[in-house]
Amino acid sequence: MANIEKRHIIDSNKLSGEQYFTSILQEAYSHGLLCDSEIESIQLQCIHFLAYKCERYNGGESSSIRVEAAESIMKSNLYTIGLYLKSLPDVDFAVSELKKSSASEMYQKGRKLINVRLRSAKHIYNLVQKNKLATPNYSYNSTINEGIKSFFKAYNPDYEAHEIPASIDYQLCNPVIDLAGIEFIQKYLENLFYENAFCRNFDESDIHHLLYGYDKEYKELLVNIFELVLTAALGCSLSNRSVVKLGITAEDIKYIHYELSEYNDHLLALKIRETAGKVLEELNIENLPLGRYIEKSLPKITTNILHAVRTNTLDKTFVSKAIPDLKPGIRFVSGAKMHDENYRKLIDELLVCRHSSDKLALIKEKVKSFEDLEDLLFDAMLNEEEITSVFSILGDVEIAALVRRHPFKSDIQAVDLSEAEMALRQYLKNYIDRLPKGKQKEIFEKADSLIVE
Template sequence: MGSIEKRHLIECNKLSGEFYFNSILQEAYTCGLLDESDLENIQLQCIRLLAHKSEQYNMGKSSSIRVEVAESIMKSNLYTIGLYLKSLPNPDIAADELKIKNADVFEMYERGRKILHTKFQTAKHLYHLVQKSKLDTINHSYNATLSENGIGIFFKAYNLDYGAYDCPASIDYQLCNPVDDLGGVEFIQKYLEQLYLENEFCKNFDAEHIHYLLYGYDKGYKDLLINIFEQVLTASLVCALADRNIRQLSIMQEDLRSLNEKLMKTEHHILMLNIHQKIEDIYEVLNITSSSLQKYIERSLLRIKSNIKNALELNTLDKVFIIPVNSNLEPKIQFESGVKMYDKAYRELVDELLACRYSFDKLKLIKQKVKSFDDLEDLLLDVLLEEKEFISLFDTLGDTEIAAMIKRHPFESDIQAVDLSEAEQTVQLHLKNYVRQLPGYRQQLILNIANHLVWD
């Protein structure tokens, strides 16, 4: 007779990964594994541990610290104890550790502190692996996140003793499968594990092909909060479905039309089976044998399959199945800004404009003295013009100058990775309002110019 797995009283899905200690106390009490005397004992021990850590924080000089510091140390202590409890075979055993007969909060903290140190070293190793496998891309959020001023900050600023729950890092890059319900070093470790897997998959493709794919997705992908792995995985799947070379990540317009007709006629469950078969083909072509990477890809498929399903229902498959664009083959329009003014002359002009009472005088001064595009752009940021003054000024510009302004202050992308200053937001808003009130044919002409504009 086969063994019957013991059913645990505490359900794991009810526990918080980020606040494990607090949640296990609550669930253990609810299930009757802990009583009020157990909770009172644990609370008293946690207060003693706080007093001990506060004395260490003050290097023995005093146990008096600010309330916010005490709260931070307590959160750090509970996070560290939670790491130890989380390491036990199951939550019921962890609850038993918290009963009066077994509870030794100081010892649990020390065990958790060892686990914390190990995880920190593991995360540091993963960071080096991710940097070694870093993709060659122009995407700002990806590069900034992997830099020393992104995740790198964590390994300089993380305080294992008094801020273990904290995550001092600048992370903008979005994973295909976001990391949630984790804090501190656990979050960083999981994030880096998944980013490493994403990198490992993408390294199977030439950087040039990935660039063409992302450029086809959005010419301004450099500034988008876009996940590269998801786009590459989707493109490789599309190539497999269209019987194209998977490593090229490229389909043609006729492939898109053919796939759209074919998939529209395919029953949903048949399509899902076909997708899984094509993923197996991708494993074989790319020689992907890592079980960790395969599991991550299969987990990512949930999102991709949902995108395909919605696209078929809305007849927007071209938004999911991207046709790459070779940016090198697109026609270019050379734009010359002109010679900038000397700093002294520029400052004098700014002061003169700020002193002007009438819009007519401001515009007359700008027209007379500003001879370069860069000076004009600087003035828009440095001199607070009214919206009607912006419009009057834009009316004096040609289509190429307006296109250059759009290139510098884009407003068509849904998400910008870099925060804008108040002055930049104002210019962007007035520029957008101006362009959108133009006749449709002129709007399209200006946007086409902007797409092909390059600075000399």
């Protein structure tokens, strides 16, 4: 009996979340709840209200306004009215409100709601900042630290309430769709808060190792951390391991594949759902909204697992952890740079030097730091032959450091590089190509394990 719902003439699922006001008018008109004259009256009220807002926008200094600016103000007005109508108990109530109240009255109520939503969004943003994960992922950090912060500075609820002036790069597991303006930000922050709350049940180093296992360059990728963590947790539970460490081996993945390949699509979805319940139980998650958010994320993850099982690529879906710190690293310290004046003198000397052998001798004698050598390769106007002979006096680690800092790129990739930089990279590549294969491999391995300070 608890599920009895009142039936409405307008199906609320057909209404647009982003353009609620326009869509409710359309639906009400098509179902005969609003007649022609009522629609015309609402349109006219909106135009009069727009004229008033445009006058305010111009500060009384100009009687005309650019069409784009007026259209944006109109969208903002309609969005604000829509926000108020959405806050009413049901669609029928909203339609009767449309008949009773004027556009400006509904706008004023919507405008007050925006203020409330704005305060609420700021509060959630504070919570998100507090439960933020310590991860090197760039899109995650920049979205939380700068992207959303800029929204609160740039959002203009009076004339651009429908806009989202924020740079949001981090993709959520459940993306926010069909919402705009403050509603979008509020929902985005709520979702992000739940994702963080779930990930905080795990050790940050475990998450780091999991993501490193997914891709060692994950800090540059647009990945959703929560999705990878939840998938790994499901994998652990499926292979009867402890969820907390997120550790899953190649053997476990084989076992999961063996187990799941016997299920049909429907049973597999049920199995994943059941496993998610076990994960929540093991992690002692009793927070209902968080549970609902995880449930909402399951269809996407189930589809990924299902596809992987059918194509025998489960090792791409369930990722094994990799521990980067176990790899031996070479700490490379460049040494103290020479004084600017001495450097200028050296460059002047090199520029007047006629013979390459003299230049080489000078470099050998005066240059004591790697950074000076690097600068010199750009500033001393050396030709390819001279640069190659400089390379030949360097040790493998120095060459590896050069490779690391000046990796060769194709013409298209190197489009942003300066001419000198492109030339240096080309000469370095030519030099390495001439080395024996074994030596080349050694240099590249050293470049990979180099920790440049």
